[in-house]
Amino acid sequence: MTVLQWTATLVGLSFALYIGIAIWSRARSTSEFYVAGKGVHPLANGMATAADWMSAASFISMAGIISFLGYDGSVYLMGWTGGYVLLALLLAPYLRKFGAFTVPDFVGERYYSQTARVVAVICAIFVSFTYVAGQMRGVGIVFSRFLEIDIALGVVIGMGIVFFYAVLGGMKGITYTQVAQYCVLIFAYTVPAIFLSMLITGIPIPQIGLGAAEQETGTFLLDRLNGLHEELGFAAYTDGTKSMLDVLAITAALMVGTAGLPHVIIRFYTVPRVRDARISVGWALVFIALLYTAAPAVAVFARTNLLNTVTDAPYAEMPDWFTKWEATGLISFEDHNGDGLIQYVGADAVDGTGQPVRNELTIDRDIMVLANPEIARLPNWVVGLVAAGGLAAALSTAAGLLLVLSAAISHDLLKRNWRPDISEKGELIAARVSAGVAVIVAGYLGINPPGFVAEVVAFAFGLAAASFFPVIILGIFSKRLNREGAIAGMLSGITLTAAYIVYFKFVNPAANVAENWWFGISPEGIGALGMTVNFAVAGIVSRFTPVPAGKEGRDPAEVRELVERIRVPRGSGEAHEVSG
Known part of the structure; x- marks a missing residue:
């Protein structure tokens, strides 16, 4: 079978599995739609969380x-x-103890303010749409190459699949679909990694193969890659070029962004007990580690294979995979010197006389994992498997994000603000309509993304770090933080972060260089500074505004008692349920 036939078969089977699970586990109540009825087993929830x-x-x-x-x-x-x-x-067990449906629910109840809830909803929508843009772009890339269709059409197909199982099944359907998607994606990631490790180093474990020597040359793989890089005018592969402050800022933004992402946090509302939330996180870490420990090895294998394949190779003799990716626009070749050979070089490359050499090959970094099996000439079924895995990864996260958007609109805005008397059936209809609208917007962002996948997702993490993390962590561990501080902190953090990203990525991209960044911090790391501003503003405003008093949603005295109950989870008892 050809690559196209294998891809169509494996993708078709996986989609049929997802749709079948969605039909079997469709939501029949708002509790099942938002939090899967709070009855998901920790092992299954850990696997779904990983996906x-x-x-x-x-x-x-x-x-x-x-x-x-x-x-x-x-x-x-x-x-x-x-x-x-x-x-x-810091978060999972305490938020499960609280027992709400959504992050804006926590913010609204903890800070006894509908205004705080609405601000949290706006932040959730902003973060989720930024994140989902990267997922839909990933869907389009996979479809465009392996099914040989336009990227926009690929995004539309992905929209249709996500719409079906997210709108029909809600969190209950999404949870069990994500269990299946995890199995698909981890198998699709590790199988080619094992193949590549065997081919290059003779060792079947990629994590060990990364530090081993090449079979052909006997040179350690990383040493050889460093040498290839330096010969071609690139920086040494194992050397860093970013400032230490920027590295710390990006790492911090991604870390606290993870802890503040609403589609991840909501997963811990789906288990029966507080203890199960902790167990779920443990399982999720195990399942995540299987892919994350293999990723550096896959990166090195991909880079080595690419350099060996394209360096000074005749363009006319490039294999079929190169032509297919070229048709998507994600690889392009421009023969500057007219010799017909591909010069893939870095900015510091020079010829034998010391004259600069121009690079002739442009490669979108998002294709490396997808093209890797073809570059290494692995069996066609492995190539199709990677395509199915890439779609599983993108669609699983897209579904979770769409549910956050749906819940934010139908539950936090409609039920909690505009129509508190709405029936459960009416709220469920509103949730499904909201999810449908969110799918359409997500599709548009996937067709017109603001950057490559990891970059877009890094922006989403930065926005989550600057908006949600401080108010959640202070909401758990500080009784003094009031609604004025929480609102001011969220608005200041997300405004600073969003403005910085928009300016350097869209308004003035020519200025997006280290010399122009604040303190040398890139747009990918600015969320760390936004988070710091959020903490500072929230604390200062709370100190200069009255101690919680009066009523708006909840009596502040009750809020202080609620914080005490959340902060000290007792054993594995049932979670406290907020009043509706």
């Missing part, structure tokens, strides 16, 4: 960005992994 979190950025883009940036790309690996540890220690 929800390991998005297209993890599957498609993370190894790609590491393969291009080398050491500098490790910030994504450290930040996203460390964020889950932070989530396990």
Whole structure:
């Protein structure tokens, strides 16, 4: 079978599985739609959480960005992994103890303010749409190459699949679909990694193969890659070019962004007890580690294979995979010197006389994982499997994000603000309509994305870090923080972060260089500064405004008691339920 036939078969079977699960587990109540009836087993929830979190950025883009940036790309690996540890220690059990449906629900109840709830809803919508843009772009990339269709049409197909199982099944359907998607994506990621490790180093474990020697040359793989890089005018693969402050800022933004992402936090509302939330996080870390420990190895294998394949190769003799990716626009070749050979070089490349050499090959880093099996000439079924895995990763996270958007509109705005007397059936209809509208907007963003997948997702994490993390962590551990402080903190944090990103990425992209950044912090890391501003503003405003008093939603005395109950989870008892 050809690559196209294998891809169509494996993708078709996986989509049929997802739709079948959605029909079997469709939601029949708002509780099932929002939080799967709070009856998901911790093991299943851990697997679903891993799939929800390991998005297209993890599957498609993370190894790609590491393969291009080398050491500098490790910030994504450290930040996203460390964020889950932070989530396990500081947030998951306490939020499950609270027992609400959504993050804006927590903010509104904890800060006894409908205004705070609305601000949280706006932040959730902003963060989620930024994040979902990266997922839909990933869907389009996979479809455009492996099913040989236009990227826009690929996004539309992905929209249709997500719409079906997200709108029909809600969180209940999404949870069990994500369990299946995790199985697909982890199998699709590790199988080619094992193949590549065997081919290059003779060792079947990629994590060990990364530090081993090449079979052909006997040279350690990283040493050889460093040599290739320097010969071609690139920086040494294992050397970093970012400032230490920027590395710390990006890592911090990704870490606290992980702990503040609403589609991840909501997963811990789906288990029966507080203890189950902790167990879920533990399982999620195990499942995530299977992919994240393999990612650096996949990045190195991909980079090595690419350099060996394209360096000084005749363009006319490039294999079929090159032509197919070229048709998508994600690889382009321009023969500057007219010799017909591909010169893939870095900015510092020079010829034998010391004259600069122009690069002739442009490669979108998002294709590295997807193209890797073809570059290494692995069996066609492996190529099709990777395509199915990439779609599973993108669609699983997209579904979780769409549910956050749906819940924010139908539950937090409609039920909690505009129509408190709405029936459960009416709220469920509103939730499904909201999800449908969100799918359409997400599709548009996937067709017109603001950057490559990992970059877009990094922006979403930065926005989450600057908006949600401070008010959630202070809401759990500080009785003094009041509604004025929470609102001012969220608005200041997300405004600063969003304005910085928009200016450097859209208003004046020519100025997006280290010399113009504040304190040398890139747009990918500005969320750390936004978070710091959020903490500072929230604390200062709370100190200069009255101690919580009066009523708006909840009596502040009751809020202080609520904080005490959340902060000290007693054993594995049932979660406290907020009043509706």
